[in-house]
Amino acid sequence: MPRILFIANHRPNRSPSQRFRFEQYLEYLKANRWDYDFSFLISEKDDAIFYKKGHFFRKILIIVKAFFIRLKDILNASKYDIVFIQREAFLTGTTFFEKRIARSSAKLVYDFDDSIWLSNVSEANAKWNWLKNPNKTKEIIAIADLVFAGNAYLADYAQKVNSHVIIIPTTIDTEEYQRIPIEKQKICIGWSGSITTIQHFEYAVPFLKKIKNKYADSIEIKVIGDKNYRHDELGIQGLDWNKEDELKELSSFDIGIMPLPNDEWSSGKCGLKGLQYMALEIATIMSPVGVNTEIIKDGENGFLANSQEEWVEKISMLIDSVDLRKKMGERGRESVLNRYAVESNKNIYLTSFNQLIQ
Numbered sequence: 001m002p003r004i005l006f007i008a009n010h011r012p013n014r015s016p017s018q019r020f021r022f023e024q025y026l027e028y029l030k031a032n033r034w035d036y037d038f039s040f041l042i043s044e045k046d047d048a049i050f051y052k053k054g055h056f057f058r059k060i061l062i063i064v065k066a067f068f069i070r071l072k073d074i075l076n077a078s079k080y081d082i083v084f085i086q087r088e089a090f091l092t093g094t095t096f097f098e099k100r101i102a103r104s105s106a107k108l109v110y111d112f113d114d115s116i117w118l119s120n121v122s123e124a125n126a127k128w129n130w131l132k133n134p135n136k137t138k139e140i141i142a143i144a145d146l147v148f149a150g151n152a153y154l155a156d157y158a159q160k161v162n163s164h165v166i167i168i169p170t171t172i173d174t175e176e177y178q179r180i181p182i183e184k185q186k187i188c189i190g191w192s193g194s195i196t197t198i199q200h201f202e203y204a205v206p207f208l209k210k211i212k213n214k215y216a217d218s219i220e221i222k223v224i225g226d227k228n229y230r231h232d233e234l235g236i237q238g239l240d241w242n243k244e245d246e247l248k249e250l251s252s253f254d255i256g257i258m259p260l261p262n263d264e265w266s267s268g269k270c271g272l273k274g275l276q277y278m279a280l281e282i283a284t285i286m287s288p289v290g291v292n293t294e295i296i297k298d299g300e301n302g303f304l305a306n307s308q309e310e311w312v313e314k315i316s317m318l319i320d321s322v323d324l325r326k327k328m329g330e331r332g333r334e335s336v337l338n339r340y341a342v343e344s345n346k347n348i349y350l351t352s353f354n355q356l357i358q
Contacts, residue, residue: 002357004029004036004082005106007073007089011040013243014047016194017113018086020272021150024173028346034353037080039073041066041091051195063091070097077104081357084109085140087116093133095140102143107356110140113150113170115268117157146356150270151291157268166352169291170270174333174341177279180251186220187319190253190282192273193225194241201229203259203287207311208234214312215319224249253282254325255318259311260287271295275340278302278332283318283325285311295340301331 006026008018029036042050046062049055070090074097077083083106089097102108117137133139141147142161148168149155158165189208191201201223208221212234221234229238239249250256256277260266267290274295277284284302286292296302303318305311318325338344 001033001035002081002353003079004034004084004353005073005077005080006036006038006084006086007040007070008038008086009041009088009091010047011042011044012038014042014044016272020170020172021086021111021113021148021168022084024171024342025346025349028342029350029353032350034350039069041069066091073097074100074104077101077106080106082107082109082353084111085144086111087113088136088140093136095133095136098140099143107145108143109146109148109353109356110144111148111168112137112154112158113268113270115154115157115265118265146352148352151268151294153267153290166348168345168348168352169340170272170275171340171342171345172275172279172336174279174337174343177247177276179280179282180248182248182252184252186218187215187254188220188222188252189255189257189315190222190224190250190277191257191259192241192250192276193223195226195228198223198226198229198238200260203261204257204311205231205234207308207315210308210312211315211319214316219319222249222252247280250276250280250282253277253280255315256282256284257311257315258284258286258292260289260292262287262289266290274302275336278329279336279341281326281329281333283328284332285314285318295335301335302328 006022010018012023013019026036049058050062083101085098117134138161141158144162145164147158147162147165149158149165150170152167155165155167191204193201221236223229223236223238225241226238227240230236258273269290271291274284274286274292285305286296288304288306296304298304303314305314
């Protein structure tokens, strides 16, 4: 039975990138005679410290502990047929661990789903930015036996230094993602993200103020992912993300929004928020940036909006028509089932691994 070691920063079910890039394929791999282990660096206890401001010495201890975890992975790498690295093996800019793993007998698979060659450090760890290495991503891609890229933009970047690149989109487990019926009085406009992406929600504030003024108390606005986020004028108190309540909270959305700036970082994103909304039959509006223009066909399975005027216009259309919300939601889920579901991509995943070790 072939064996694979998955290497990532976070524990299972913690990181959206990990969950929707490889974790949801694990049982399928096992069912098809692949054995696997999962090595991660940041425990639940460490997580409570690592993304908060301060705690300098505790963070140093976390990095030291992580070093020894990865040292063990290097020593054990040849016991596996494949070592799969998601985004990076270590928390700093070094490629020491990836290079040692590449020298083992295991094949190295590298997976990435963002423009992570650009600097994008959380506010809590901004002072650690000097530890990052802008060339790290390219260096890992160059030594990999196979690269999984989340979209064509990322694949173009990878193919400059490695010809063995496959596009595997970020996917949704549509068996799990079933909308939960929720009784409520107001139409809910929702955004879901994390502490590190909350700045993208700020792009929505100007047009949401106009929507709030237009529809007053008939709507509510919900933000999931940062419990410390507040916007009193919009009546928002952010909610913390947790896996147990994720589907229930998302199912309360009538309209899901994904505003983004039109920049290089956003061009590399894989549309996860929008795909989550669409899988749950939530009418979805996204900025026309990067892969979003492939996921959404404007007016067919959702909407694309660029200017504030377009956002206001298209949100208003959905607020005013329950039939339009229903139609866009149904067509959105159909799009996910056809192209962005685990079911429609799992054989590509499995075949790629099998061919690599032949």
